[in-house]
Amino acid sequence: MKRRKFIGISVSTLAIYAFPSCENNNNNNPTPNPRKLLKDNNLFIPEKVSFIEDNNGVKQYDFTIEEREHNFYSDYKSKTFGMNQSYLGETLFLRDGDKVSINYTNKLNEKTTMHGHGMHVPANMDGAVHQIIQPNESWSAIYTVNQKACTNWNHPHLMGKTAEHVYKGLAALIVVEDDESDELDLPKDYGVNDIPLIVQDRRFDDNYQLIYNPSNSDIMHGFRGDILIVNGQIEPSISVKAGLLRFRILNGSNGSMYKFSFDNNLEFYQIAGDNSFLNKPVKLTSLLLSPSERAEIVIDLKDKKNKQVIFKVYETIDRRNFTVLTINVNNETSKLILPTKLTENEEIDLDKVSEYKIREFILNGSGNMGNPELTINGKTMMKDRIDEKVTLNTTEIWHIENDMGMDHNFHIHATHFRIYKRDGKVDNVSENEKGFKDCVYLPGGSTVDLIVKMIDYSDEDGKYMYHCHFLEHEDAGMMGQFVVLPEDKN
Ligand code: C2O
Ligand code: CU
Ligand code: CU
Secondary structure, X not given: OOOOOOOOOOHHHHHHHHOOOOOOHHHOOOOOOOOOOOOOOEOOOOOEOOEEEOOOOEEEEEEEEEEEEEEEEOOEEEEEEEEOOOOEEOXXXXXXOOEEEEEEEEOOOOOEOOEXXXXXXXXXXXXXXXXXXXXXXXXXXXXEOOOOOEEEEEEOOOOOOHHHHHHHOOOEEEEEEOHXXXXXXXXXXXXXXXXXXXXXXXXXXXXXXXXXXXXXXHHHHOOOOOEEEEOOEOOOEEEEEEOEEEEEEEEOOOOOOEEEEEHHHOOEEEEEOOOOEEEEEEEEOOEEEOOOOEEEEEEEOOOXXXXXXXEEEXXXXXXXXXXXXXXXXXXEEOOOOOOOOOOOOOOOOOOOHHHOEEEEEEEEEOOOOOOOOEEEOOEOOOOOOOOEEEEOOOEEXXXXXXXXXXXXXXXXXXXXXXXXXXXXXXXXXXXXXXXOEOEEEEOXXXXXXXXXXXXXXXXXXXXXXXXOOOHHHHHOOOEEEEEEEOHHHO
């Protein structure tokens, strides 16, 4: 097969080279200036969703999805969507082994869906393309939590509308806890030293309203904004004790690549990736997250009493710098010490790998700026088509190839995979991506090999998705579907 390869050409050159007629307008700055930030700019922490345990021992959680108004700026209300709050949603705290019913009521004037990204659930509880919630109707995700401690998230997944619905505010964290996370001596006081950070960027018009009007160029390159927002706030700050501070970071943007760091290149530790702890904390000075990826990090601020530390981000596609959070360290001390061992993720059995079936996924696009189409294996998403049939309890290698010059990533529903190789080499996989993951970043022209095994749930008719999680790409067709067949159905 002959494929276009653009390795070695820089992303920006390529964008122009590959799509000569399209002008990247992401650098226009539509957001009004000067801007008045909120007077109380302490970081907003979403409430924990409350629950009622019913007679069957099922914990019932309720979300109302509705149009709201939100103060990104002082004195100006912006129209948004929210879940139990004015923008974004309350945080779900779930525990491995719990029986739960998460009930979503759609009060919007349009249909949507609500997907538990990273949740290991049966296909009919996935809340993705097929579990549509009509206006004034409810849908419940009912299942037994069955996975390791991690940070996941809720977001809509309506075909062609995911990007817009997330952009308007529908995203919320899901924290999964288990016996292992209970045992670990980590910061876990939610909102105090265990801080959720949903990081996004937005464009605002002169009336302080969110702009979502992706041009064909935005669809090809991802829709990015010139204003960074964190938990729905611009340049918030937080006051903390001198000691260990934990962030649960979600890149909740539509199409931005975020590289996080602290000022003065302070060292910090990544303790968890998408779906599990890392075996031990990995020391970093910067951390790259593509859309939908999560990381839990810990920084030790014991020497920063009465000092200010800035957490910042560099968006690598538009090359913009932003402040994420100003951390004011007070004069109290906390005495937690970072554990040296976190978990034991099973080793990839290198001797067995050659026996695994290989499945190929090629990410590509038409480059037609009049009607941008993005494809996986030459096809755009179709709701009624099953692209892949996977057998339960069978380990496979999913070989993903980004045949374009621009960034993509690859997310798989239902399962938690391991990254086996990057660009054909085991050694290219960095320490901080060696845990269980559900989304992997693919720079232009790169490949990854994933170790994938579907476990626990099979359903011949229950479609799960795999897709690029740059939301404009997903909506432009870069998505496919698979079913998990029981072992004897082969
Ligand atoms: Cu974040 Cu198909 O999902
Ligand atoms: Cu998902
Ligand atoms: Cu993409």
